[in-house]
Amino acid sequence: MPSPKLQFQTKKYHKKALTARATKALLSHLKKQPVKVSKSLLELEAGIPIYLVLSTKKFISDEKKLKPQKIVIPHPILPDSSSICLITKDPQRTYKDLTASIPEIIRVIGISKLKAGKWKGYEQRRQLRDTHDLFLADDRIVRFLPSLLGKVFIEKKKLPIPIDISKEKKIYSEIKKALSSTLLILSQGNCTSVRVGHTGLTADHIKENIEAVVQHLISKVVSKGWEGIRSLHLKSPESTSLPIHVAEKLYGDEDILISENKKRPTEGVEPDSIPKKKLKSTKKAGEDIEAVEKTISGKKEKNVKSKKVTAAKPVNLVAV
Numbered sequence: 001m002p003s004p005k006l007q008f009q010t011k012k013y014h015k016k017a018l019t020a021r022a023t024k025a026l027l028s029h030l031k032k033q034p035v036k037v038s039k040s041l042l043e044l045e046a047g048i049p050i051y052l053v054l055s056t057k058k059f060i061s062d063e064k065k066l067k068p069q070k071i072v073i074p075h076p077i078l079p080d081s082s083s084i085c086l087i088t089k090d091p092q093r094t095y096k097d098l099t100a101s102i103p104e105i106i107r108v109i110g111i112s113k114l115k116a117g118k119w120k121g122y123e124q125r126r127q128l129r130d131t132h133d134l135f136l137a138d139d140r141i142v143r144f145l146p147s148l149l150g151k152v153f154i155e156k157k158k159l160p161i162p163i164d165i166s167k168e169k170k171i172y173s174e175i176k177k178a179l180s181s182t183l184l185i186l187s188q189g190n191c192t193s194v195r196v197g198h199t200g201l202t203a204d205h206i207k208e209n210i211e212a213v214v215q216h217l218i219s220k221v222v223s224k225g226w227e228g229i230r231s232l233h234l235k236s237p238e239s240t241s242l243p244i245h246v247a248e249k250l251y252g253d254e255d256i257l258i259s260e261n262k263k264r265p266t267e268g269v270e271p272d273s274i275p276k277k278k279l280k281s282t283k284k285a286g287e288d289i290e291a292v293e294k295t296i297s298g299k300k301e302k303n304v305k306s307k308k309v310t311a312a313k314p315v316n317l318v319a320v
Helices: 004-013 016-032 041-045 092-098 111-116 122-131 142-149 168-179 203-221 276-312
Strands: 049-056 069-072 084-088 105-110 134-138 161-163 181-184 191-198 229-235 242-246
Touching: 016 049, 016 203, 016 229, 016 242, 049 203, 069 168, 069 203, 084 092, 084 111, 092 105, 105 111, 111 142, 134 142, 134 168, 161 168, 168 181, 181 191, 181 203, 191 203, 203 229
Parallel strands: 084 105, 084 134, 134 161
Antiparallel strands: 049 191, 049 229, 069 181, 229 242
């Protein structure tokens, strides 16, 4: 249940009516488009994915964070028949026996087999990525997976979701929580996207997912909450972006740089208000400049006179 402050902020900034209109318009547009053949099992069963694009006034993160964050949403994106692959620490057989009663877990892979097994090659990893809808991983080994799984997983944003499987009693609840969540991967910059639905969901369900994701972003991700958000857009992979929120101000007063010269008052200051020490130092500086100028002008006059005298001297001719 969001706090009263967040409810007020949502009412003030985030227009729910505009979100509903944008969702219905995007769904209507996507359903009119010709169906494309997809290799992804998730897209074949669920439909075209829909994303919420977040743009902030300042950088969300100074570096790319490959570890995904889970955002729980009221209406799961994954269908009930989703294929899940679980990556665990060694020994693999222990966790394979623990998850044998969970029908969603189709495959269990130990980290040692991922390093040196049949998934070492690029083509084998690509086939593994396209075979399953979702990848889960033990949070104790998740930091090693970006380098092991490589570019084929990173570019499709299919890096495994970290879950806690250290305790046997929590395994099933952690998997169910992951199935009811969407992923947030923070990139280096001020823009990122979060999947909030697909064409298989209704417009109302997508709208409720958007509201849950927005609440998470303003409370845990974006500094200063709504004041730090520049815009929110709704789009599919190949559609135009539909705005659902645009900030009125792109920057605040604290973002304006004022030089030191502008900070010093120059207009409307009476001469008597200036300290005497500054007047004396100014006077001395003026006297020094005049003295230097006189010295330079005196030297120039001497040089001119010496040249005239040298030119006026008679030349003695010696008769041969």
